[in-house]
Amino acid sequence: VPVGILMWRPPLKQWKGEGTTAHLYEILLGRCYTYTQIVRPELGHKDCQKIVKAFTKAFLSKDPCSSTEQDYQPLMELTDEPVPCNKTLFWSKSSELAHDYTRVRQDMFTLEDTLLGYMADGLKWCGDPGSSEMNYHSCPDWREDCSNNSFSVFWNTVSKRFAEDACGVVHVVLNGSIRNTFDERSTFGRVEVFNLHPEKVNRLQAWVMHDIGSVHSDSCSSSSINNLKQILKRRSITFSCQNNYRPIRLLQCVKNPGHSSCGSYI
Numbered sequence: 001v002p003v004g005i006l007m008w009r010p011p012l013k014q015w016k017g018e019g020t021t022a023h024l025y026e027i028l029l030g031r032c033y034t035y036t037q038i039v040r041p042e043l044g045h046k047d048c049q050k051i052v053k054a055f056t057k058a059f060l061s062k063d064p065c066s067s068t069e070q071d072y073q074p075l076m077e078l079t080d081e082p083v084p085c086n087k088t089l090f091w092s093k094s095s096e097l098a099h100d101y102t103r104v105r106q107d108m109f110t111l112e113d114t115l116l117g118y119m120a121d122g123l124k125w126c127g128d129p130g131s132s133e134m135n136y137h138s139c140p141d142w143r144e145d146c147s148n149n150s151f152s153v154f155w156n157t158v159s160k161r162f163a164e165d166a167c168g169v170v171h172v173v174l175n176g177s178i179r180n181t182f183d184e185r186s187t188f189g190r191v192e193v194f195n196l197h198p199e200k201v202n203r204l205q206a207w208v209m210h211d212i213g214s215v216h217s218d219s220c221s222s223s224s225i226n227n228l229k230q231i232l233k234r235r236s237i238t239f240s241c242q243n244n245y246r247p248i249r250l251l252q253c254v255k256n257p258g259h260s261s262c263g264s265y266i
């Protein structure tokens with residue numbers, strides 16, 4: 001048999017989105033050890049080799065457009081992690097600010113301050129049904145290829161669990177410098193709000209933050225926030241909202257010390 005035939009593999013499918021992050025496996029493993037050994041040594045008993053294997057097994061050799069919540073179940077079971085009541089922080093279109101805040105408020109948790117969010121943040125991954133390897137060339141684009149792709153389904157699955165686990169007063173940082181401050185199509189609006197358990201979540205506290213120097217502004221009295229309020233009312237969860245919550249405003253001012261709206265503090 002000619003060597004060329006033995007070497008032949010079906011070509012990987014071509015998608016519109018960027019491919020798997022280079023060295024994904026090693027990055028996941030490194031982040032898992034960093035988190036469980038250094039960031040939260042109380043999770044030092046977690047088996048990172050097993051966790052990363054379950055992570056990649058969820059999508060390798062599969063159609064990256066038919067990913068399901070079930071694919072990620074074994075991974076979810078290996079990575080359960082309690083977040084204390086009153087300490088959950090959601091965000092939508094305000095990733096940087098929310099994470100700046102929890103970096104200082106170490107007792108509060110965004111999803112990226114838990115093991116799975118920490119491991120996956122900023123990475124891309126997909127496999128191919130005709131190969132046991134990752135596709136480093138391209139992965140499905142949410143808009144142009146399919147919405148049930150391997151990483152979108154992952155974020156839906158972990159965001160759902162993060163919301164189901166929340167208790168007490170939960171918080172959300174929203175971006176008041178965009179039109180849809182509360183966006184029903186976002187992960188927060190589509191997944192998290194509907195997976196809060198009213199019997200253990202007494203209240204959702206929203207902080208609507210305006211970018212320093214931005215002209216457009218949506219506030220707690222805008223119609224999109226009112227929509228959020230109505231959804232929560234139907235779900236029997238109390239809602240409260242504050243514009244430009246001062247501790248977070250002060251963090252924005254740290255980055256923009258010269259701006260006029262920052263001078264009047266202290």
Ligand code: C8R
Binds near residue numbers: 095
């Ligand atoms: N959450 C969702 N998506 C996340 C994420 C996360 O923690 N972390 C990352 N990196 N991503 P957005 P949203 C990626 O539109 O849709 C949880 C995903 O690719 O600004 O409301 C988290 O708990 C995803 O498509 O916000 C948070 O409360 C975009 O970033 C909401 O859901 C989402 O960016 C945020 O999701």
